[in-house]
Structures are given as structure tokens and as C-alpha cells.
Amino acid sequence: MNLYNIFKYLFDLNLSNMDDKDIEILKHLSVDGRQSARQLSHRLGVSTVTILSRIKKLEEEKIIKGYSVRLNHELLGFDITAIIEIKTNKGKMLDIENEIAKNDSVIAVYDITGDADMVVIAKFKTRELLSEFIKKISAISNVENTLTHLVLNTIKEDNRLIE
Missing domain, CATH: 1.10.10.10 (Winged helix-like DNA-binding domain superfamily/Winged helix DNA-binding domain)
Incomplete structure (x- = not known):
């Protein structure tokens, strides 16, 4: 093939x-x-x-969407990577996702299957900034709950073309 x-x-x-x-x-x-x-x-x-x-x-054809620099977030002081599962009231997911995506700390927002409705990947310089972010998410209308995972060690993080 x-x-x-x-x-x-x-x-x-x-x-x-x-x-x-x-x-x-x-x-x-x-x-x-x-x-x-x-x-x-x-x-x-x-x-x-x-x-x-x-x-x-x-x-x-929008296969190439743009060009960017791959940053080393840790060297820039963003030592905390959070993976945040979010459960929402049905029907409001897109509004919630768009609101969350506006935050500069957010790297990615995904719709997912399973118990949660979406997953957010975000990077922070301090635990306090992470805490504030989680509180802001929890305060968004129609967010039922969140579950936050902290990344302990990054084995691979890449955005190259998959073969």
C-alpha cells in the first residue's frame, strides 16, 4: 500500500x-x-x-492551512500541561468550545466519545493560572463538570505529517 x-x-x-x-x-x-x-x-x-x-x-485546497513555528513551551516557562475533560448539557457544546478556545493557554479543543463531551489541552506557567482557568470553565453556563489530568512527562508531542 x-x-x-x-x-x-x-x-x-x-x-x-x-x-x-x-x-x-x-x-x-x-x-x-x-x-x-x-x-x-x-x-x-x-x-x-x-x-x-x-x-x-x-x-x-486548504490541505496546507498555514506555516508556523514549533515552540518549546517548557523553555518558555509553560511547565504545566493539563488535559481537561468537560461534560456539558447537550446542545450547548459548540458555544462552550468556542468560548474555551478563545483562551491563550488552550492548545487544542476536541469533541470526544465517552463519559466526557470534550477534551481541552492547555499549558500554564503556574498552578494558580491553571486553577483560575478551571474555575472559569466551571463557571461557563451549561458546563456540568470537569476532570483535570496533569501531564507528568511528555514522551512525544509532534505535529508532523502522519505516514
Whole structure:
């Protein structure tokens, strides 16, 4: 099974316009988004013009949503990572998620299956800031309860393209 079929199977993406070369471009950019089209063309054995046009197409199709820097949060003082399960009254989840997502400490908000309705991943510099955040969440209308887990050790945290 080639990379194309793996992505189609795993993500059910509309990959009709993508081929293995597009997947390779995504793979290289997810490791180092600062690579130039020229560097990519040498690595992948295609012209710079081809690389540029394929990247533009991937951006237009919103497969590439943007470019960013991967930060070392611990070195920036954000030593506390919290995984917060939230149970809500049905029908108000989207409003609650949007409210929580506005907070700068929030890294991710996910709808989930199971006892909780959503999970929030957030990073904090102090326990006091975490405590304030939990109290704010608990005060949001239609939040029934929260369950907070603190990360003791990060084994892997990555946002590269999955193969």
C-alpha cells in the first residue's frame, strides 16, 4: 500500500488531486516548513516551478492551512500541561468550545466519545493560572463538570505529517 492509499484510508481525505509527490512535499514541509522550493526540488527530483505550483495548489485546497513555528513551551516557562475533560448539557457544546478556545493557554479543543463531551489541552506557567482557568470553565453556563489530568512527562508531542 503506497503513501497515497494510506492517507486516503486513514483520513478519508479527498485526495483525488493528490499523488505521491504531493505527499512527499507535505512530509518534507511538516518536518521543516522553512525549506525553499529549490531545496525541495533537489530533494524530490522535480523542478522548482513544479514544487511551487504544487504547494500553491495544496494551499488553495486548504490541505496546507498555514506555516508556523514549533515552540518549546517548557523553555518558555509553560511547565504545566493539563488535559481537561468537560461534560456539558447537550446542545450547548459548540458555544462552550468556542468560548474555551478563545483562551491563550488552550492548545487544542476536541469533541470526544465517552463519559466526557470534550477534551481541552492547555499549558500554564503556574498552578494558580491553571486553577483560575478551571474555575472559569466551571463557571461557563451549561458546563456540568470537569476532570483535570496533569501531564507528568511528555514522551512525544509532534505535529508532523502522519505516514
